[in-house]
Amino acid sequence: MTDSSDGQNPVPGLPLHDLAGFTHRWVEGDGVRLHVVEGDRSAGPTVVLLAGFPQTWWAWRTVMPALAERFHVIAVDLPGQGHSERPHGSYDTHTVAAHVQAALSALDVPKYWLVAHDIGAWVAFSLALKYEERLHGVALLDAGIPGITLPESVPLDPERAWKTWHFAFHLVPELPETLLTGRERDYVDWFLRAKTLSPDTFDGAEVDQYAAAIAAEGGLRASLAYYRDAPRSARANRDALGRGPLTVPVLGISSSHGSIPDMAASLGPWAENTTGVVIPEAGHFIPDEQPGAVAEALTAFLDHEHVGQSAVATSRAHR
Template structure:
């Protein structure tokens, strides 16, 4: 899965006893930007945006535990546990403070990381994510026009059945998932489908990917426990899309964050970095440059 991306190097970091895969490139002395992807993707979700970000920033795209070429541990996948491991990986690259940009399940982890390690962050951009206990709806809609966007949350929670139904059929599942949730069904080609399907089909891949959903209640509990002590004060950018899952990320995050702003990317479904990478680069760059200006 370690495909070449010009200007970037595949590396690994020890993160509290497990190995996380990191793709690094860009400006060695520039501000650090850490990228996290969601289900059913890997670091490759950012490959179209990474060269643009690398023009100004030091870029580290990290495979979460269970993703891509990272280890697939058998313990908890609640987002606070995973956030500690992501922070440990960032520490291994001698990054003292950074900007965190995350999509889908990556945004689940990013929100919890901000609660645990806010002092290490300049700011956080969260893309189209139903974060457990925060922006994730309490119930799944039954209206067919909306249910297809969130039905998998319940399916992935069921013990054993998803593995039984999906084992050996990972490519068909990934193909439906990516093409249904992107605005254009041509966003992802066969190489994309093959890459993500191989990650799911790898030993422990399904188990680890589903574990994020199965531990979501614990993630929500820990998020609210942390929010009883403090709200987020670090700048937050909510990135929504015209045809995504969460219409207004900024509004859904604002009850928990003192400084939340938002942007909507047009002509995109759920997989915004794949569908509109230049717009994502522009939004993230504007956020970093605006938040970094002295008040």
């Protein structure tokens, strides 16, 4: 269902896919219209979902209904992603985090849990550094974070290079646009097949959907901009961590065949309260490959930390 009263769709030529029980909205986020898909407001805490490259909010489609049984769920298309606006300007993750936070404030969400994958996790980490007081906690899925856990160089060993070669490719001026324009589907298809444990995880319609989002005006430019602005993101992350580590609970979600073997270990030095889980029988695209296991891991994390925070709040109230 679409709630058109909240703003105009900035990518009207791109087909809009519905998910039962959820509503499409467009919200002004610090000068950028962001597409959000919101579940019926429940009494439970709010969970915000961010997807990564080369996907959109649709990456969470099979996780969202399970979470919505207990939580108020909001999936956000990042700037340049899906049906969100594709601004010209900086895509460093602290700038993007400000857009996301502004949109959530416009939705009257005072505090929330943040769950993010891949480049979405880049944004989530920076958002946690910048707006920690707005978060109950954060869960990050299979992502190296710029300036923190993302390697500075691409390995030359073929057994490892295929996982990260595109970081360097996307940084090259103009060449990716020259080679990829008109071949977005081939490019997206490679990622979705090569980085899943089962190459049949995504059907042709899903590949078409993600490729169309990138091929739409401004989509390729924006996708590449996240990588091209990664050095700026890295510097901002390091500067923020110079003031101290994250104090909100952090869950690192890895997979048996993903890019980061142990998210919790990689994030541990930068956060005071880090736990981890490894999802079996999955590659990089964990929410698509094992949605049930992801929903269970997130629910257990949110329930455990929410109970702990409630106990702390009760203790303080009785002092």
